Amino acid sequence: MEEILKQLNDNQKEAVLYNDGPSLVVAGAGSGKTRVLTYKIAALLKQGYLPYHILAITFTNKAANEMKNRIAKIVGDQAARQLWMGTFHSTFSRILRIEGSVLGFTKDFTIYDTDSSKSKIKEIIKELNLNDKDYTSKKVLARISKLKNDLVTPNAYDKRFDLQETDRYQNIPRLKEIYRIYMNQCHRANAMDFDDILLYTNILFRDFPDILQKYQNQFQFVLVDEYQDTNFSQHLIVKKLVESHHKLCVVGDDAQSIYSFRGANIENILRFKDNYPEYKLFKLEQNYRSTPNIVDAANSLIAKNKGQIKKHIFSEKNTGSKIKAYSSFSDQEESNIVGNLIKQLSKDYEFQDFAVLYRTNAQSRLLEEALRKRSIPYKIHGGKSFYQRKVVKDILTYLRLIINHKDEDAFKRAIKYPRKGIGDTTIEKINELANKLNTPYWDIISDPVGYKLDLGAAAIKKLNTFRTQIEEFSSIASTTDAYSLTDRVVKEFGILVELGKDTSPEGKDDLKLAEEVLSGIHEFCESQREEYGVEISTISDYLQTISLLTDQDTDKAEDINKVTLMTVHAAKGLEFKNVIIVGLEEELFPSDMNLDTDAGIEEERRLFYVAITRAEENCIITYAKSRFRNGRTLYTSPSRFLSDIESQYIDLPVDFHDRNTRANDEFDFNKLRNYGSSNYGFNSSNKPRYAQTQQSYYNTETRNSSSYSPSSEVKITTPTPSRLKKVVSSPTNDVPTTSTNTGLQVGNKVKHERFGIGTITGIETMNGDYKITINFENSGEKKILQKYTKLEVIS
DNA sequence: TCTTCATAGTTTTTT
DNA sequence: ACTATGAAGA
Numbered sequence: 001m002e003e004i005l006k007q008l009n010d011n012q013k014e015a016v017l018y019n020d021g022p023s024l025v026v027a028g029a030g031s032g033k034t035r036v037l038t039y040k041i042a043a044l045l046k047q048g049y050l051p052y053h054i055l056a057i058t059f060t061n062k063a064a065n066e067m068k069n070r071i072a073k074i075v076g077d078q079a080a081r082q083l084w085m086g087t088f089h090s091t092f093s094r095i096l097r098i099e100g101s102v103l104g105f106t107k108d109f110t111i112y113d114t115d116s117s118k119s120k121i122k123e124i125i126k127e128l129n130l131n132d133k134d135y136t137s138k139k140v141l142a143r144i145s146k147l148k149n150d151l152v153t154p155n156a157y158d159k160r161f162d163l164q165e166t167d168r169y170q171n172i173p174r175l176k177e178i179y180r181i182y183m184n185q186c187h188r189a190n191a192m193d194f195d196d197i198l199l200y201t202n203i204l205f206r207d208f209p210d211i212l213q214k215y216q217n218q219f220q221f222v223l224v225d226e227y228q229d230t231n232f233s234q235h236l237i238v239k240k241l242v243e244s245h246h247k248l249c250v251v252g253d254d255a256q257s258i259y260s261f262r263g264a265n266i267e268n269i270l271r272f273k274d275n276y277p278e279y280k281l282f283k284l285e286q287n288y289r290s291t292p293n294i295v296d297a298a299n300s301l302i303a304k305n306k307g308q309i310k311k312h313i314f315s316e317k318n319t320g321s322k323i324k325a326y327s328s329f330s331d332q333e334e335s336n337i338v339g340n341l342i343k344q345l346s347k348d349y350e351f352q353d354f355a356v357l358y359r360t361n362a363q364s365r366l367l368e369e370a371l372r373k374r375s376i377p378y379k380i381h382g383g384k385s386f387y388q389r390k391v392v393k394d395i396l397t398y399l400r401l402i403i404n405h406k407d408e409d410a411f412k413r414a415i416k417y418p419r420k421g422i423g424d425t426t427i428e429k430i431n432e433l434a435n436k437l438n439t440p441y442w443d444i445i446s447d448p449v450g451y452k453l454d455l456g457a458a459a460i461k462k463l464n465t466f467r468t469q470i471e472e473f474s475s476i477a478s479t480t481d482a483y484s485l486t487d488r489v490v491k492e493f494g495i496l497v498e499l500g501k502d503t504s505p506e507g508k509d510d511l512k513l514a515e516e517v518l519s520g521i522h523e524f525c526e527s528q529r530e531e532y533g534v535e536i537s538t539i540s541d542y543l544q545t546i547s548l549l550t551d552q553d554t555d556k557a558e559d560i561n562k563v564t565l566m567t568v569h570a571a572k573g574l575e576f577k578n579v580i581i582v583g584l585e586e587e588l589f590p591s592d593m594n595l596d597t598d599a600g601i602e603e604e605r606r607l608f609y610v611a612i613t614r615a616e617e618n619c620i621i622t623y624a625k626s627r628f629r630n631g632r633t634l635y636t637s638p639s640r641f642l643s644d645i646e647s648q649y650i651d652l653p654v655d656f657h658d659r660n661t662r663a664n665d666e667f668d669f670n671k672l673r674n675y676g677s678s679n680y681g682f683n684s685s686n687k688p689r690y691a692q693t694q695q696s697y698y699n700t701e702t703r704n705s706s707s708y709s710p711s712s713e714v715k716i717t718t719p720t721p722s723r724l725k726k727v728v729s730s731p732t733n734d735v736p737t738t739s740t741n742t743g744l745q746v747g748n749k750v751k752h753e754r755f756g757i758g759t760i761t762g763i764e765t766m767n768g769d770y771k772i773t774i775n776f777e778n779s780g781e782k783k784i785l786q787k788y789t790k791l792e793v794i795s
Numbered sequence: 796t797c798t799t800c801a802t803a804g805t806t807t808t809t810t
Numbered sequence: 811a812c813t814a815t816g817a818a819g820a
Contacts, residue, residue: 060810089810114809194810261808360807365811423796548810569808591807607808630806631811 022276029613030289051082148195149263227252231263291320297649339370579615
């Protein structure tokens with residue numbers, strides 16, 4: 001313990017050692033927050049707290065795992081493994097699986113992702129014959145999400161005339177009905193959406209005091225990271241858990257609150273003392289990450305926001321260079337500038353030292369292109385994750401249905417693919433009856449006669465076959481390991497055959513993807529056995545683990561030493577030596593969705609603050625004067641945030657203060673866009689101003705937080721539906737796959753896409769496949785089936 | 796019932 | 811530019 005404390009500065013030390021009551025640790029960017037949390041937990045363990053009496057809530061699963069590993073190094077694997085550590089969603093879904101029966105859920109309830117929720121909502125809107133112009137599924141889901149996060153249940157909504165007024169004003173007066181039907185149908189399907197996990201936890205704790213007490217006794221100390229990004233629902237869960245002892249430590253930075261669109265309430269941190277008057281406040285103000293210039297630039301920016309916790313973030317490193325801003329004619333030129341800058345700087349840095357940050361995922365396209373052209377390896381993060389890909393979903397759908405027959409979303413998907421001769425008409429009839437009787441689909445098709453299901457004999461027969469098949473799998477699901485069960489599923493339901501039919505390149509990709517699912521499940525089973533000694537991991541175990549995984553949580557070995565491309569939101573908590581922030585334009589950053597309120601602008605400014613403070617050594621900012629968006633070229637002007645940074649910390653482009661920097665119609669920018677990277681064939685005859693630009697580079701809400709009475713704010717934030725991602729690596733770094741069984745020998749050094757480099761220590765045959773034992777440098781020994789695994793032979 | 800072709804609307808950020 | 815929907819044909 002002594003050694004640990006030596007590694008901390010005085011403020012950090014105090015924060016670590018104070019454990020007698022509630023504390024708020026205001027941790028500026030780069031101030032060693034994770035270190036404090038880690039050591040604090042270690043200190044608690046040394047002070048006699050048992051590991052399973054400590055609950056630590058992190059923002060991502062990845063953060064939880066990293067922290068667990070760090071703690072394991074101090075206190076040992078055994079203790080670290082017993083800690084309760086995870087995101088709000090993973091922690092409380094775990095509890096809901098245990099306790100949910102009192103609320104009418106089984107332990108195998110499904111967690112609907114945003115896509116499933118949206119299609120459910122869409123259906124309801126259709127059934128109610130509402131016009132889908134006003135009632136877009138996105139808008140409605142956003143509204144329902146907000147209500148849930150404010151703990152306004154459908155019953156509560158009935159009494160909230162202020163909220164109803166708001167919705168009338170938004171042209172969605174019948175939200176009331178949609179909300180009620182949606183919740184009812186999810187419940188009927190034994191399913192919860194993301195917000196339900198928190199809402200039902202609150203209901204559980206409110207209506208079942210004995211259960212609440214059980215967990216109050218269990219969690220003798222609670223820690224919450226990124227507290228500035230908690231919403232009302234989360235805040236209240238924590239409040240109830242620590243009600244009797246107030247042994248609570250929250251860590252956060254009000255300047256980095258960037259998730260209000262998800263219901264996060266900055267007030268939770270600003271008004272911590274209202275709920276915990278005896279709290280102690282600790283401030284971590286020394287930044288160990290960035291140069292003083294970057295820290296001061298960020299400080300001067302964030303000073304333009306009102307209502308913050310006072311703090312003076314400082315750095316004692318060497319001053320460092322100024323932030324550099326570059327302007328460009330077009331978004332395309334911007335990408336090329338970024339590519340050239342990285343190329344140039346990469347003489348002194350590794351590729352992994354770079355991150356390119358943008359406001360919206362849509363901006364990644366051109367950047368990818370520019371990097372690819374220059375053979376710069378990159379990884380892109382954000383967009384559609386592995387588990388959202390169609391093929392993956394199709395397979396997982398069957399698993400969902402097998403463990404949860406009531407999952408109506410899975411039922412519909414599974415019955416549609418592969419085709420079974422059961423069409424929309426049949427499903428519609430089942431749906432109608434299910435709604436009329438408020439009975440799950442599965443009950444109805446299990447007894448079509450009893451429920452008077454009006455279908456022909458052929459349809460009933462087909463339904464029966466399908467049902468029996470699923471039920472056969474269900475009966476063995478709890479005793480069969482996930483890998484062999486899924487293997488049978490893809491074969492017996494004809495998924496493999498169906499995928500095999502498509503011989504186009506995309507079709508082949510799909511087949512590969514299906515194999516990746518299998519290999520992923522196999523790895524899951526193996527790792528469960530090795531890490532936890534689990535003999536058989538079931539599909540239920542598997543689904544529970546992946547349902548709350550994001551692509552942030554998975555690190556691939558093949559992704560080392562690449563430039564990172566991601567949104568600013570996704571970059572939260574990360575750091576890079578060189579950070580390039582692109583698209584600093586009005587209506588993009590700040591986003592046009594957030595322009596109309598001061599609160600919106602302030603959140604965008606915090607977002608920019610987060611972006612800048614990711615940088616350790618160099619921070620570069622770019623903006624374009626024209627940008628292709630929504631199928632049109634827009635003329636844009638530089639972001640107001642550029643003027644928020646005091647001039648001594650930033651080099652703005654020479655044309656920045658020109659009167660009319662906004663591009664105008666005198667010039668055809670569409671032509672320019674197509675000229676490529678090198679010289680644009682552009683002679684500065686008619687527009688010297690622009691030539692100069694080129695030269696500059698080429699020459700070198702208030703809420704009552706003590707009760708269920710949420711805000712009545714009018715603005716609706718609309719979260720994005722689904723993200724689009726290609727699981728892409730740049731061509732230069734693609735790992736070739738070895739597809740044949742030949743060529744592997746004991747002693748070979750191989751590279752595995754997830755576990756990295758290892759040596760083969762054994763090969764045995766198994767069911768016509770090869771089971772290879774590999775001792776991985778970083779992840780230890782694993783047994784891997786070759787058929788489903790990409791192995792690259794190194795030596 | 797299923798496939799295909801054309802058209803329209805669409806893009807903030809994510810557990 | 812891309813996907814989701816709708817109509818028409820197989």
